[in-house]
Amino acid sequence: MTIVVxxxxxxxxxxxxxxxxxxxxxxxDAVSYVLNEYDDHALEEALLLAEAxxxxxxxxxxxxxxxxxxxxxxxxxxxxxxxxxxxxDFEGTWLSTRAAARLLVPVIQELGPRLVLTGVxxxxxxxxxxxxxxxxLLGWPxxxxxxxxxxxxxxxxxxxxxxxxxxxTLELELPAVLGVQAARQAPRYVPISRVxxxxxxxxxxxxxxxxxxxxxxxxxxxxVPEQAGRAEILTGSSAEIADRIIELLRxxxxx
Amino acid sequence: xxxxxAVLVEHLEGQPTDVTFELLGLARRIANxxxxxxxxxxxxxxxxxxxxxxxxxxxxxxxxxxxxHLAPEPTARVLAALLxxxxxxxxxxxxxSLGMDVAAWVAAALEWPLVAYCQALEHRESxxxxxxxxxxxxxxxxxxxxxxxxxxxxxxxxxxxxxxxxGAPGQIERRDAPAELAALRTRSVVLERPEAxxxxxxxxxxxxxVGRGIESKDNLELAEQVAQALGAVLAASRPLVDxxxxxxxxxxxxxxxxxxxxxxxxxxxxxxxxxxxxxxxxELIIAVNKDPKAPIFGVADYGAVADLFExxxxxxxxxxx
Numbered sequence: 001m002t003i004v005v006x007x008x009x010x011x012x013x014x015x016x017x018x019x020x021x022x023x024x025x026x027x028x029d030a031v032s033y034v035l036n037e038y039d040d041h042a043l044e045e046a047l048l049l050a051e052a053x054x055x056x057x058x059x060x061x062x063x064x065x066x067x068x069x070x071x072x073x074x075x076x077x078x079x080x081x082x083x084x085x086x087x088x089d090f091e092g093t094w095l096s097t098r099a100a101a102r103l104l105v106p107v108i109q110e111l112g113p114r115l116v117l118t119g120v121x122x123x124x125x126x127x128x129x130x131x132x133x134x135x136x137l138l139g140w141p142x143x144x145x146x147x148x149x150x151x152x153x154x155x156x157x158x159x160x161x162x163x164x165x166x167x168x169t170l171e172l173e174l175p176a177v178l179g180v181q182a183a184r185q186a187p188r189y190v191p192i193s194r195v196x197x198x199x200x201x202x203x204x205x206x207x208x209x210x211x212x213x214x215x216x217x218x219x220x221x222x223x224v225p226e227q228a229g230r231a232e233i234l235t236g237s238s239a240e241i242a243d244r245i246i247e248l249l250r251x252x253x254x255x
Numbered sequence: 256x257x258x259x260x261a262v263l264v265e266h267l268e269g270q271p272t273d274v275t276f277e278l279l280g281l282a283r284r285i286a287n288x289x290x291x292x293x294x295x296x297x298x299x300x301x302x303x304x305x306x307x308x309x310x311x312x313x314x315x316x317x318x319x320x321x322x323x324h325l326a327p328e329p330t331a332r333v334l335a336a337l338l339x340x341x342x343x344x345x346x347x348x349x350x351x352s353l354g355m356d357v358a359a360w361v362a363a364a365l366e367w368p369l370v371a372y373c374q375a376l377e378h379r380e381s382x383x384x385x386x387x388x389x390x391x392x393x394x395x396x397x398x399x400x401x402x403x404x405x406x407x408x409x410x411x412x413x414x415x416x417x418x419x420x421x422g423a424p425g426q427i428e429r430r431d432a433p434a435e436l437a438a439l440r441t442r443s444v445v446l447e448r449p450e451a452x453x454x455x456x457x458x459x460x461x462x463x464x465v466g467r468g469i470e471s472k473d474n475l476e477l478a479e480q481v482a483q484a485l486g487a488v489l490a491a492s493r494p495l496v497d498x499x500x501x502x503x504x505x506x507x508x509x510x511x512x513x514x515x516x517x518x519x520x521x522x523x524x525x526x527x528x529x530x531x532x533x534x535x536x537x538e539l540i541i542a543v544n545k546d547p548k549a550p551i552f553g554v555a556d557y558g559a560v561a562d563l564f565e566x567x568x569x570x571x572x573x574x575x576x
Binding site for chain 1: 352361370389392397461467496499504518557561562
């Protein structure tokens with residue numbers, strides 16, 4: 001049986017982000033892309049499930065960056081059996097969650113998995129998260145903010161984190177969709193030499209798909225938040241900064 | 256018919272959550288400007304008694320065992336069954352763990368527009384504009400709403416709970432559980448409280464919190480030394496906990512714990528919105544981060560754009576010296 005993991009590349013928010021002249025998207029030329037960190041956890045959770053159940057993990061992604069191969073080869077190197085890349089007239093586009101879901105549904109239906117896992121959220125999912133959106137379109141039960149899962153007697157038992165450490169444990173009938181916050185263990189590391197080997201031995205299946213009418217989220221304008229600017233900036237060498245911090249703490253009776 | 260601004264009431268263990276009152280406050284402000292009324296959707300197993308405590312003009316109550324903990328599928332299916340007839344102008348749902356599973360599902364199922372991560376919603380020249388926090392809080396997206404009913408997934412802590420009208424309790428309208436609840440594919444739902452943790456960071460007076468800037472697990476020792484020297488406990492942002500470097504009991508933020516210490520010393524924390532939600536009310540926030548644009552500096556009282564390792568070493572020299 002099959003477990004599908006949906007993986008996407010997203011702008012690296014650690015880097016500086018600029019707004020495009022259109023005002024409705026990032027300046028994509030200045031963006032560097034990384035795998036959505038939650039998707040990495042989704043892959044790990046899928047691999048752990050598959051190792052216990054003997055399922056086959058299929059990594060699926062929509063290539064909006066022209067750079068998705070690296071992500072998919074890495075997934076293969078980590079243990080995914082197949083990788084499928086959807087390409088079309090949307091490179092460099094900010095794909096809305098709903099447009100992405102509409103592109104993914106036919107592929108998921110064709111693969112007929114018993115689980116679909118993806119990251120709980122992405123930095124750009126203005127119109128909502130992918131897992132519940134896919135669940136609505138597929139008509140499957142779902143849960144997000146998943147921090148652990150197990151296949152038991154034809155069901156998936158899922159731990160969903162609420163807040164303050166409170167968790168909800170749900171049993172969902174299969175097939176189901178999970179939005180993963182954190183895999184049971186940290187995503188595995190795979191050496192680059194192994195990825196290179198996979199690039200020689202395995203291949204990514206590419207599917208040309210038709211772009212939906214409405215691709216992008218309905219944004220009126222992007223802007224950079226005004227720095228609340230509350231912080232008084234301590235300047236000088238590290239030693240001087242340390243002195244000021246100690247001074248501040250002493251003045252408040254915190255030391 | 257008067258337009259309605261609807262709110263999904265989130266509750267846990269018999270109590271509406273804070274964000275519910277924040278959304279009801281927001282709904283009231285929008286409704287006052289638009290001449291609309293505020294409608295609360297109250298779902299649960301035996302929750303009818305909560306209706307009177309909700310500052311809404313009307314409270315729509317659906318009670319069913321499957322709705323006990325507001326699990327994703329049953330809650331979403333009930334809303335999707337009621338909304339096409341009710342047609343509120345807006346449906347406000349908290350962008351929380353419970354809410355996000357419902358907001359995105361309902362919006363996709365009904366093909367309604369959705370604005371998630373909403374931190375502001377206001378009238379601009381007679382149009383409603385929702386502002387979403389994206390890209391780790393570094394970019395805001397303004398979305399001008401059209402006339403269609405729209406789902407708003409609003410961030411907890413972003414809206415004031417005041418401006419509510421405590422007046423007479425709203426009209427309570429009980430509805431039968433929709434037929435959809437007979438065919439659910441979500442089986443058991445159980446809530447669990449965390450086991451007692453080694454340290455309760457919510458009670459700590461001083462917290463040293465580390466984020467991604469700490470770079471490796473080995474470097475946690477340095478942060479732990481700083482914490483000890485300051486008489487503080489060590490906490491972390493989510494990525495470190497997800498990586499398994501620290502237990503969940505040490506996680507500050509939306510999916511972790513909310514803390515309000517006298518000192519919050521943030522080392523290498525950029526300040527994603529989810530993190531800020533958990534610590535912005537600390538009495539004194541000092542942040543050290545290499546990135547001058549890190550959002551943490553927006554909530555910190557004092558900040559240093561510096562190398563956290565160098566500052567930590569310098570602090571240790573002085574405190575242990």
